[in-house]
Amino acid sequence: MASYLRFLALAALAALPLTAAAAAPDPADTGGSLKGDFGPPQGEPIRAVLTSPPNVPPATNRSRPAKVIVDLEVREVEKEISEGVRYTFWTFGGTVPGSFIRVRQGDTVEFHLKNHPDSKMPHNIDLHGVTGPGGGAASSFTAPGHESQFTFKALNQGVYVYHCATAPVGMHVANGMYGLILVEPPEGLKPVDHEYYVMQGDFYTVGKYREKGLQPFDMQRAIDERPTYVLFNGSEGSLIGDKALRAKVGETVRLFVGNGGPNLVSSFHVIGEIFDKVWFEGGTRFQENVQTTLIPAGGAAMAEFHLEVPGSYVLVDHSLFRAFNKGALGILKIDGPENKAIYSGKEVDSVYLADKAAPDSKAVETATVAAAKGQLTKAEQQKAGEKLFTGTCSVCHQATGQGLEGVFPPLAKSDFLMADLKRAIGIVLNGLTGPVTVNGKTYNSVMPPMSQLNDDEVANILTYVRNAWGNEDATVSAAEVAEIRKTTKRPAGAAH
Amino acid sequence: MRAARPLAALGALLALLGSPAAPATGAERVTLPAGEFTPVVAPGPEQKTVAIGAFALDATPVTNADYRAFVVRHPEWQRGRVAALFADSQYLAHWRRPADPGPAAADAQPVTRVSWFAARAYCQAAGGRLPRWYEWEYAAAADETRRDARADPAYRERILAWYAENSARALPPVGKTPRNVYGVMDLHAVIWEWVEDFGGLMVSGDSRNQGDPDKLQFCGAGALSAEIRDDYPILMRMALLSSLEASFTTANLGFRCAYEVTP
Numbered sequence: 001m002a003s004y005l006r007f008l009a010l011a012a013l014a015a016l017p018l019t020a021a022a023a024a025p026d027p028a029d030t031g032g033s034l035k036g037d038f039g040p041p042q043g044e045p046i047r048a049v050l051t052s053p054p055n056v057p058p059a060t061n062r063s064r065p066a067k068v069i070v071d072l073e074v075r076e077v078e079k080e081i082s083e084g085v086r087y088t089f090w091t092f093g094g095t096v097p098g099s100f101i102r103v104r105q106g107d108t109v110e111f112h113l114k115n116h117p118d119s120k121m122p123h124n125i126d127l128h129g130v131t132g133p134g135g136g137a138a139s140s141f142t143a144p145g146h147e148s149q150f151t152f153k154a155l156n157q158g159v160y161v162y163h164c165a166t167a168p169v170g171m172h173v174a175n176g177m178y179g180l181i182l183v184e185p186p187e188g189l190k191p192v193d194h195e196y197y198v199m200q201g202d203f204y205t206v207g208k209y210r211e212k213g214l215q216p217f218d219m220q221r222a223i224d225e226r227p228t229y230v231l232f233n234g235s236e237g238s239l240i241g242d243k244a245l246r247a248k249v250g251e252t253v254r255l256f257v258g259n260g261g262p263n264l265v266s267s268f269h270v271i272g273e274i275f276d277k278v279w280f281e282g283g284t285r286f287q288e289n290v291q292t293t294l295i296p297a298g299g300a301a302m303a304e305f306h307l308e309v310p311g312s313y314v315l316v317d318h319s320l321f322r323a324f325n326k327g328a329l330g331i332l333k334i335d336g337p338e339n340k341a342i343y344s345g346k347e348v349d350s351v352y353l354a355d356k357a358a359p360d361s362k363a364v365e366t367a368t369v370a371a372a373k374g375q376l377t378k379a380e381q382q383k384a385g386e387k388l389f390t391g392t393c394s395v396c397h398q399a400t401g402q403g404l405e406g407v408f409p410p411l412a413k414s415d416f417l418m419a420d421l422k423r424a425i426g427i428v429l430n431g432l433t434g435p436v437t438v439n440g441k442t443y444n445s446v447m448p449p450m451s452q453l454n455d456d457e458v459a460n461i462l463t464y465v466r467n468a469w470g471n472e473d474a475t476v477s478a479a480e481v482a483e484i485r486k487t488t489k490r491p492a493g494a495a496h
Numbered sequence: 497m498r499a500a501r502p503l504a505a506l507g508a509l510l511a512l513l514g515s516p517a518a519p520a521t522g523a524e525r526v527t528l529p530a531g532e533f534t535p536v537v538a539p540g541p542e543q544k545t546v547a548i549g550a551f552a553l554d555a556t557p558v559t560n561a562d563y564r565a566f567v568v569r570h571p572e573w574q575r576g577r578v579a580a581l582f583a584d585s586q587y588l589a590h591w592r593r594p595a596d597p598g599p600a601a602a603d604a605q606p607v608t609r610v611s612w613f614a615a616r617a618y619c620q621a622a623g624g625r626l627p628r629w630y631e632w633e634y635a636a637a638a639d640e641t642r643r644d645a646r647a648d649p650a651y652r653e654r655i656l657a658w659y660a661e662n663s664a665r666a667l668p669p670v671g672k673t674p675r676n677v678y679g680v681m682d683l684h685a686v687i688w689e690w691v692e693d694f695g696g697l698m699v700s701g702d703s704r705n706q707g708d709p710d711k712l713q714f715c716g717a718g719a720l721s722a723e724i725r726d727d728y729p730i731l732m733r734m735a736l737l738s739s740l741e742a743s744f745t746t747a748n749l750g751f752r753c754a755y756e757v758t759p
Contacts, residue, residue: 076662088660117586117747118664121732122739143739144663144746145586167735168728206653216660219728220649 030185030284033131036155038106038186041067045110050099053233054245056195056256057102059188065106072099073114074123074142074164074177081203081229082236082327083391084212084364089176089234090121090164096234097199097260098162098179105157105183110149111136117145122166124148128298129160129181137165157185159282159300161258170262174204174222176234178260180300185284192304193251198330199258200266200295200317201234202227209326210452225263230322232315232330239315239330247307249336254304261297267318268295268303270332272311275303292318309343310336324395325448363387364457371456371478378463378475385464388457392450393465401469407445409438412469421462421476425484428458455481523554523562523670526679527757531643533634536730548634553627554752556670556681557689558618560591561603563610566618567595573614582613586745604669606687606750612742615690619753626692627754629737633730636683638676646727655729658685663748684729690751694737 045067049057060066075094081087092098103109115123122143126135130152139150164177180197204222205215209229221228232239239245247253259266269292277286278293282300293301315330316323323329367384370376390399397403401412411417416438417424431449435442450458455478462481466473530550538544567574574594575587588609592598601607610618612626619625627635639645646652673681683689724730740749 078662088662118662120659120661120663120748122736141739143736143744144748146739146744146746166739168731171728171732214660216653216657219652219656219726223726 028285030157033155036105036157037153038065041065041108045069047071048101048103048109050093050101051197052093052095052099053097053197053199054239056100056182056197059191060102060104060107060184061188062104063186065104065108067108067110068103069110069112070101071112071114072101072125073116074119075116076119076121078214080235081205081215081231082210085205085207085210086214087203087205088214088216090119090123090172091176092125092162092164092179096176096178096201097197097258098177100179100197100256101162101181103154103181103183104188105154105186107154107183108151109154110151111140112147112149113140113142114147115142115144119144121172123164123172123177124166125162126165127152127160127162127181129154129156129158129162129183131155134165135162141166154183157183157284159183159256159258159279159302161260161298161300163260163298170222171217171219173260173262174202175217176201176203176260178258180256180258182256189254192254194245194247195254195256196245197256197258198232198239198245198315199260200230200232200264200268200328201260202262202264203229203231205229208452222262227264227322227326230264230317230326230328232328236327236329241331244312244331244333245315246333246335249307249310249334249339252304252306253332254302256300256302257293257295258300259295259297263297264317264319264322265297266295266328267292268301269293269316269318270305271314271316272309273305273307273313273332275305277304278302307334307336309339310334321448329395364460367460368456378467381460381463381475382467384457385460385462386468388453388461389464392453393461396447401465401471403438405441406443409436409441409443411465411471413471414438418466418471418473421466421473421480422484424462424466425458425476425481426488428453428462429481429485430488455479455485523556523558523752525552525755526555527552528631528635528678528680531634533630533637533644534724535630535633536724536727537734539630546630548631550757551627551631552624552755552757553631553635553678553680554754555675555679557606557687557750557752558615559603559670560597560601560605560607563607563618564595564597564603566621570617570621571595573617578614580743582743583611584743584745587611587614588745590747602669604671605667606670606682608667608687608748608750609745610690610750611745612690612694612740615751616692619751622753624753624755626690626751628693629691629696629734631754632683632689632691635676635678635680636730638678638680640674640676643677646724646730652727652729655684659729659732663746667748687748687750688733688736688746690749691737692754694740695742 042064043066048068048070051057072092074092076088076090077094078086078088089096113125122141124137124141126137128135130136132152136150140148142148160181162179162181164172166172204218205228206218207215257268275290277288278290279286279302280293295301311334313332315332317328363383364387367376367380370380396408397411401410403410416436428450432447435444458481459476459478462476528551531548532545533548534545539546571577575591576594578587586609590600590609616626637644637646639651668686671681673685675681
């Protein structure tokens with residue numbers, strides 16, 4: 001009896017796959033590459049419109065497969081990675097990430113990779129949207145001052161990363177050699193009000209975070225996967241201030257978000273928004289109502305959301321030390337009328353100011369020069385301190401020094417700050433963990449040590465905050481900071 | 497007369513080292529002793545080291561002045577006369593005239609924008625040849641005090657700093673970097689250099705392909721993985737050389753010559 005039952009069960013199991021095979025095809029199955037070939041290209045060849053981040057090329061608006069010519073130039077360029085910090089990026093099209101490429105499923109893409117004569121390195125390109133060995137890498141291997149050509153048919157729809165695959169491949173990617181190619185579905189994407197292009201990457205410099213000057217690539221840090229910077233669009237400040245992404249209340253935004261890596265995966269999140277839809281992993285399906293979406297290194301996603309409440313929304317990698325200590329921050333600024341029924345508005349515009357940290361280190365430089373000559377004035381210190389405060393401290397303590405009640409203690413009219421200068425210097429240098437009472441309220445959070453700041457910078461910041469927003473005191477000197485640095489200890493492992 | 501003494505001393509030194517006769521033009525030559533060497537990419541599955549015979553090498557790369565003397569004696573290698581098969585359209589393109597470097601290419605700067613064919617012809621005319629890759633790598637593994645400094649992170653860091661700049665800046669004059677333990681200069685941080693067997697380097701431009709069995713069919717040792725995976729300076733050299741064809745020229749690709757020595 002028992003064996004008969006088992007026989008029945010086995011028979012039922014065996015029948016299952018047959019039943020499934022006999023069923024009608026799943027209407028949601030787009031068929032992948034098997035159904036991606038719409039025949040030979042039709043009409044005159046089309047030159048692809050390439051755009052620099054954060055812009056996205058217009059929709060192809062085509063209903064037939066075409067031959068699309070892509071001209072992409074590799075350039076090695078020295079640019080600012082952070083205020084006063086320079087880095088030699090290796091780029092597709094002069095930007096990090098590289099130019100955005102947009103084609104339609106079934107298109108035949110004739111790809112021209114040009115390596116600028118000023119390049120030091122040979123380069124190539126592996127497009128994840130290519131079906132074929134190496135994704136085009138071997139066919140596009142190009143010496144400086146030369147050009148390669150290869151052709152592929154875009155069989156699969158989706159958002160794909162492309163990157164350089166020349167040895168040592170991790171280094172080429174770490175220097176910024178990645179971008180996105182969108183292969184539209186045959187029916188195109190639904191029109192939206194704004195499309196933006198954001199791509200995360202991790203960077204490895206010999207100097208520590210925000211150490212000034214031209215910073216070479218640090219091979220050992222890259223191998224150890226300990227980035228100095230984690231950035232959106234290749235520099236701190238690329239999506240901040242004047243360069244913030246913009247939209248209006250009532251509009252719908254579509255973000256194409258990639259992650260070049262080379263090492264880290266991204267927990268991509270927009271503070272204060274919920275993605276109405278995320279085409280996770282850049283694929284064909286969407287998930288609805290997503291807070292944070294995981295974007296693998298060498299992967300991408302497409303996110304859409306409708307905007308109801310005005311204000312500044314912060315794009316972060318929700319692995320938060322990357323956001324607040326390595327640069328993975330961007331701003332989406334939404335203009336329009338308040339909607340108090342949805343959000344009271346109390347904190348909306350205050351978390352991050354859009355004019356924050358626009359790269360401008362002039363006041364800081366002036367103070368440095370004056371300090372070196374021994375002619376530093378209080379006004380110069382305050383001015384430099386304000387700049388540095390805006391770039392580093394205002395993220396938590398807010399631009400007006402008010403802090404966030406219950407989370408980040410206030411500096412404005414703060415009894416705790418003004419009571420003890422030596423303690424204040426020590427906190428900036430060594431961080432502070434655990435409960436403190438400020439103006440009668442208890443705060444229990446973590447401030448990391450600001451080990452990227454030198455004595456001059458700490459002195460300027462403290463001079464600024466102790467003389468702003470109703471605070472009043474004498475100046476703080478670099479010597480006082482140096483003394484505290486010498487006599488106190490930073491907690492083990494807390495350095496940047 | 498003042499120059500005579502150092503020159504004589506140098507001649508004596510060269511004779512002691514067993515170097516070939518001094519060249520008509522060009523750099524001082526230094527002799528490298530024979531040795532056993534572990535290259536970054538092993539020569540075969542069972543073989544980790546290579547035996548390098550003694551050879552002599554130009555202490556510095558060939559300069560514009562040296563190369564001008566060559567094209568004056570061998571006009572068939574002047575820009576405009578050389579066959580397209582032997583040099584691409586950018587061959588010596590930065591020179592003012594076919595036999596005159598002009599202000600954009602100072603005498604003491606290394607000559608660049610030369611093809612492998614041209615470099616090889618130069619070295620033959622000088623009584624030598626291009627160095628083989630393992631010879632070049634052997635010479636370049638040394639720093640000022642050690643024959644093999646490659647495991648020292650500080651040595652690598654110093655070399656890697658060169659890659660933090662693209663090639664738009666003017667090339668430095670030759671002979672300004674410290675001599676390594678053999679007396680050779682400028683192997684790093686000045687230019688890329690042609691080698692005799694660049695076409696046999698077997699490194700795929702796609703660095704992830706090295707385990708692909710297909711490669712065995714096409715380029716033998718290409719399936720071999722790098723023996724020293726974190727020697728980025730050498731891997732980049734190999735990648736650059738692998739991207740070239742023998743007629744190619746680039747803005748920072750030059751050469752130096754090697755010479756046989758009789759023990």
